[in-house]
Amino acid sequence: MASEVGVDPYDHVSGSPPQTNTTGKKSWDELRKCVRDTRKLLTALVSSVPTSFTFRNISTDNGTVTRLYFLGVPIKGRENTLLYVDLPSDFQDYVLPWQSLLDSFQPSSGQLSREEQLMRERKRLGIYGITSYDVVENEGKFVFPACSSLFTCVDNTMDCHVEDDRVILPTAISTSCLGARLDPKICPLDTNLVSFIHNGDLWITHLISGQEKRLTFVHKGEGGLAADPCVAGVPSFVVQEEFDRYTGYWWMPKVTQSTDEASTFRILYEEVDESDVEILHVFAPVTDDQGIDEYRYPRAGTTNARSTLKIIEFEVGEDGSLLEGAVERHMMEPLSSFCPWMEYIVRAGWTPDSKYVYAQVLDREQQQLAVILIPFEYFMPISSDIEMSSFDTSSYPPLQFIYRETSNIWINVHDILHFFPQSSPDEISFLWSSEKSGYRHLYHVTSKLQTPPPDSNHAMELEDRSQDFLQSQMVREVAVTQGDWEVNGKQIWVDELRKLVYFNGLKDSPLETHLYCVSYNSPGEPVRLTQPGFSHTVSLDKACSLFVSVYSSVQHTPRCKVYRISHGDHPSQHTQAEPCGTVISSTSCPEYRAPELFSYPSKSGYTMHGMYYHPHNYDPGARYPTVLFVYGGPQVQLVTNAFKGLKFLRLHTLASQGYAVVTIDGRGSCNRGLQFESHIKGKLGTVEIEEQVEGLLWLASKVDFIDLTRIAIHGWSYGGYLALMGLAQRPDIFKAAIAGAPVVNWILYDTGYTERYLDVPQANKDGYTNGSVLSYIDRFPDEENRLLIIHGLIDENVHFHHTSHLVNALVKACKPYQLQVYPNERHGIRSHESSEHYKTMVLSFLQNNL
Incomplete structure (x- = not known):
């Protein structure tokens, strides 16, 4: 049920008349300049943060040198590309100069295909250029997608102390396909074979022979979604969006058979049938002549896609020729x-x-x-004459x-x-x-x-088996690990020789991610290998002898170092890490003003964490308009001891314009244990605002700059949903709400997410009703200029249908609102022009109405 308006123990905070900031209002152009100045600051910061690391040992005449590859933006560059550094042989902590592996390569020259745009949305990618790559470490062979094409290059330089004018030019992998080739992978058994997805089917190409072959034929590519519901090697929308699996095929890693003339290769793939999944029609961009776009989208309580695992088997000649005939194996x-x-x-x-x-x-x-x-033998070869x-x-x-x-x-x-x-x-x-x-x-x-038992027979019933x-x-x-803290579920690294496992976790603090090591053979207390006072994002080499960490704190911009792992007589207890190279140092950023972390004892019995930004024109004793920036849903943690100048730079912009900004992680957010997260189970939208208000009022009782008569709530996606709920449930607290891409009615959202938290609609009718913004329309304020709704028209995640239903209900109830639509934007606002307009719009709305 919705929180009731009542007396709060912190009401005395607003008892004295607020002192307000008397600076004049800025014009639209002046606000736009503030946004642009912040963007320049972002550009300077983001260019120094590398990602996607790979270690490689290279043999030279002088011994073995370790090279570290990564994606980053070079000096004076604007887009991601492949870079590298060579680690010093004496393992001293030198500053390592970046080298570009590729010269004169402009990957984003060209319009991204629809498939690429949607994959970027699923992966939440905001960068451009090279965003991923596959590599054969011992060969230095790379394959990566860019501008709807695939490229390859080989770093075969034996001299690791190369000159600055060294050039490796990537080669475009030739194709007869008309359209994007996605999800490329190098075959582990023959690195000249590269697989990819094109138009909903699995293909391969041979880098030497240049031959290309389509392996599956499930997608027709014509007639629209209704007549063409199947794809191979591509997960369904729900699996990508809600379960974070973005690939639907996997190369067999070991050789099983070969002949003198040909080798046999196998790929496991997922065939997805969306015949029974509802088709939603979405208005296409204004620049699209078709006008309407189609998506398969299973709304809560409706039918999901059906998935089947199959294997495709094919042969390649010694000359790289792709031999005729491919065999499908079905379970x-x-x-x-x-x-x-x-x-x-x-x-x-x-x-x-x-x-x-x-x-x-x-x-x-x-x-x-x-x-x-599933034993490999359980996949049987299929042909027209075999049942x-x-x-x-x-x-x-x-x-x-x-x-x-x-x-x-x-x-x-x-x-x-x-x-x-x-x-x-x-x-x-x-x-x-x-x-x-x-x-x-x-x-x-x-x-x-x-x-199988010796007396097995074909007549054995499936139920008996x-x-x-x-x-x-x-x-x-x-x-292997235990305690009231979380292991990160993304990746582990295993040293089978020493029987150690390395993992990322939050053992020391729920606000800091660290690398830990523990024996899986005789588990004990995990050993932390990274520096406290920072949050670390870590990658290890295959031998578990080196790791690279990108780390930062609220106060310090990201830095990146490489560490060597050493072991004592008892590796699980005496494992240590020593720095052996600096990839980037902390950047001086005098224009940036960091937020401050705070914690408070919640009525729920938990210690809650939050952070706040002082207004830049802060004058002790004066109170300032305040923005509560909210997400509030599961799977997300906003408050961490990590640098907030990248993803949350817009909050810095708000502070620079005289606003206090507050963010709080209440129950329902992640990394605090399943009970903490499950507080929202079955009751989305009915419990989150209460804890957000509790934290806001507690902070206002401890600091002197929050004006409780001028509070705005702002969020995107689930945060947009809670911004609406905040204004409807607590209009006494929130003077204004800015709701970006909000969920309005959970019946309209997808199965995988919604049913995890609310069950199917038939089993939790009250949960869906109480969690719908439409149930609170009469409680929205009647005053003008208190609600701004923002939505991308072609949002394929939280469809614009949500905002359409909301606006229709507000109109019927004669409730005032403002609506800002971005015709060419999806769930995330990606284009520079739209982003600039959105941020300026937020500043303008707050300036005029808060």
Whole structure:
């Protein structure tokens, strides 16, 4: 239920008349100049932050040199490109000069395709140029997408102390495809083979022979979505957006058979059928002659896409020729036959020895997850003269569950799964991550592998086989980490020689991410390897001997260093890290004024964290208009001890114009444990504002600059939703609201996200009703200039339908509002022109109405 307006213990804060800032109003052009000045500051800061690191050891006449590749913006550059530094042989902490691997390469010259635009939205990419790459480390071979094309280059320089005029020019990979080629991957068995996705199907090309071949034929590419519902190698919208899986195919990593004339290669891929998924029609950009765009979008309670795992098998001649004929392998029985509760394939791939395919499946309620091991032999070759029913499934190794997990809250999907080499044909061991303790931790799991009994027969019922093979066969599970803190679920690094696992976690503080090391063989207290007082983003080399950290604090701009890992007699207890090279130093930024972190004891019993910006014209004793910047939903943490001058530079802009700015992470946000996050379960929109107001009033009672009669609430996406809820539920607190791309009615949002927190509409009617902004229309204020709604017209995530429903309801209730539409923008405002207008619009609205 919505929070009731009542007496608050902090009401005395607004008892004295506020002192206001008396500076005059700025014109639109003056506000625009403020936005441009901030953008210049952003450009200076963002150009110094590298990403996507790869270590490579290069043998030279003078020994072995380690080269570190990364993506970054070179001096006087504007877009991401491939850069590198060479680490000093004496491991001293020198400042390492950046070198461009590619010269005179302008990757973004050209219009991004629709597919590229949508992938950028799914990955939340704001940078341009080269945004990803695949690399063969021992060869120095790179493949990367840019401007709808694929490029390759080889860094085969043996002399690592190269001259500045050294040039490597990337080569465009030739193609007959008309349109974008996405998600390129280099074959691990033959690095001249490159796979990619084009027009909803899987293709390969050979870099030497130049031949190109289409491997799957499920997408027709004509007739519109209604007549063409299937794709191969591309996850559905929900899997990309809500489960963070952006690829739908995986190369087999080990050789299984070959001949003198040809080699056989295999790719596991996901075939997605969206026949029963609703098609939504969205107004296209004003520059698009078609006028209407179509999307498959499963709204809460409606049918999802269906996914099937298949394998494509093909041969390549010694000369690089792609031989005619490719064989499809289908599972003898689909996963859904064994696992009728399965709704989503959230992760998939091969075990390192290529003996098995694995799949992580999740039920619709997202309260049950299983890891399924599928023997390669279970995928049978299919041709026109072979029927699936003709195979005797009893003679093949069984499909089986090696891990199962349930939750009465929900299961957050993660990327942590590391298979160890099999020491016995009857067992398999792996590292796994789970929130079963209430906090995400690492577990060393061993599961039994079943074989068909000697008396198996084809007539055995599927239900009987499920009892034999599809129950979890886990025989040992050892907690590698434990405690009231979180392990990051994105990535781990495993040193199998020393039996150590390295992971990112928040053991020292929920505000700082650090790299830790612990033994998975004899678990003890994890050792922190990164410097406290900062938040770190870390990448390790394959040998777990080096790592690079990009780290910052609220007060310090990002810096980047490389560290060497050393071990004592007891590696898990005596592991240390020593700096051996500086990639970037902290940038001096006198124009930037950092926010301050604060914590307070909440009525809920938790310690809550927030941050605030002083207005730049702060005068002790004066009170200033204040903006509460909110997200407030799950999977996001705004308040951390990390530099806020990049993603949150617009908050710096607000402070520069005389506003105090406050941000608070309440219950429902992430990295504080599952119970903390699950406070919103079944009741989105009805509990978040209460905690935001509590934190705001607590801070106002401790500082002297917040004017509680002039508070605005502003957010985007879920934050836009809460901005609307804040104005409707607490108009006594919030004088104005700026809601960007807001969810308005959860029935209009997608299945994967909405049902995780609210269940399906049929099972939680009250939750959907109470969580809908439309249920609060009568509580929106009648005064003008208190509500500004902002939305991109072609938003394919939170569709403009949400704002249409909101505006229609406001009109019917005769409630005042302002609406700013960006016809060519999606969920994130990407173009420079629209971004500048949006930020100027916010400053203008606040100046005139707060």
